[in-house]
Amino acid sequence: MMITKQKIEAFKKLISEGQSLISDKGKINAPECEAWKTKCLYTLKRIALHGIPDVEILNSDCAPQMALAQLQIACTSASNWLIRQDSANQTSKQQGKVILCLHCGNKTYMNMVSAHKDHWGDDCTGIWSVNLWCLYFCPVCSKVTLEHNYTFSENEYLDDYGNMRPITETTTLYPHSSSSEAGIPIGIRNSFEAAQKVRHIDGAICALSLRRTLEMVCKDKGETVGNLFTKLQNLSKKGVLPQILDRMASVLRELGNVAAHADDTVNEFPTEFVPDLIEFTDIILNYLYVLPSKIQNIQSKINNQAN
Numbered sequence: 001m002m003i004t005k006q007k008i009e010a011f012k013k014l015i016s017e018g019q020s021l022i023s024d025k026g027k028i029n030a031p032e033c034e035a036w037k038t039k040c041l042y043t044l045k046r047i048a049l050h051g052i053p054d055v056e057i058l059n060s061d062c063a064p065q066m067a068l069a070q071l072q073i074a075c076t077s078a079s080n081w082l083i084r085q086d087s088a089n090q091t092s093k094q095q096g097k098v099i100l101c102l103h104c105g106n107k108t109y110m111n112m113v114s115a116h117k118d119h120w121g122d123d124c125t126g127i128w129s130v131n132l133w134c135l136y137f138c139p140v141c142s143k144v145t146l147e148h149n150y151t152f153s154e155n156e157y158l159d160d161y162g163n164m165r166p167i168t169e170t171t172t173l174y175p176h177s178s179s180s181e182a183g184i185p186i187g188i189r190n191s192f193e194a195a196q197k198v199r200h201i202d203g204a205i206c207a208l209s210l211r212r213t214l215e216m217v218c219k220d221k222g223e224t225v226g227n228l229f230t231k232l233q234n235l236s237k238k239g240v241l242p243q244i245l246d247r248m249a250s251v252l253r254e255l256g257n258v259a260a261h262a263d264d265t266v267n268e269f270p271t272e273f274v275p276d277l278i279e280f281t282d283i284i285l286n287y288l289y290v291l292p293s294k295i296q297n298i299q300s301k302i303n304n305q306a307n
Contacts, residue, residue: 155167206259
């Protein structure tokens with residue numbers, strides 16, 4: 001037997017029938033009261049088998065009054081259980097959200113399939129922190145995304161109603177991508193995410209988008225004159241790009257040129273390089289934007305604690 005709202009109403013109706021029979025002393029020992037008790041005991045057994053707490057299975061020789069009292073308890077427990085189930089289902093729906101899947105490149109609604117929370121608090125100071133890890137399932141590629149949410153009571157912002165509220169910092173732990181990190185200019189981030197969206201659709205388009213991302217990086221770092229090769233060389237000479245990253249950027253540029261001249265018949269783009277191109281771009285963005293942003297944030301926190 002499934003516990004539903006309709007079943008709860010049936011339990012209440014059975015309780016009402018029992019109250020009517022038991023209140024009439026002339027019917028307490030009548031066959032209809034015995035039939036009601038048999039039905040009541042069967043219902044209690046079915047409720048208990050469903051795992052509802054606080055439900056006692058009574059013997060057939062129990063008094064009708066005892067059966068009625070136990071059915072009232074069972075009905076209340078079943079109602080509370082159903083409320084908790086509805087609340088859990090609603091919470092599960094609310095916990096899902098739209099996420100860019102870094103596996104397949106689709107931005108889609110994902111259900112949360114698992115979560116773990118770790119809470120720390122100091123009763124004396126009232127300072128607290130919460131770490132929440134959430135696992136989301138992509139319905140497009142059937143792969144998962146792991147996010148970490150960190151909330152610290154002393155890291156607050158002023159909301160639209162003038163209330164101070166703690167800031168929650170969200171980081172994508174798996175699969176890792178610098179595009180999910182803070183510090184990257186929005187235009188560059190969008191360009192990198194656009195490349196990832198088509199990685200499994202068209203490798204040449206993905207490579208061109210990554211080349212465009214490099215162009216935007218050069219512009220952001222003050223290099224606007226010449227072709228991409230010249231811009232990257234200038235960044236390397238200035239020390240903005242170390243030698244190894246400069247070589248990565250050169251590979252991206254060269255394969256971007258190949259993608260620009262690729263077609264479906266003669267010069268097909270070598271798609272096996274796409275994962276490496278995305279990884280190279282991710283490393284460059286991490287070095288130029290994400291790491292400096294993290295260092296600045298840590299330094300700010302150190303300065304605030306010192307003051």
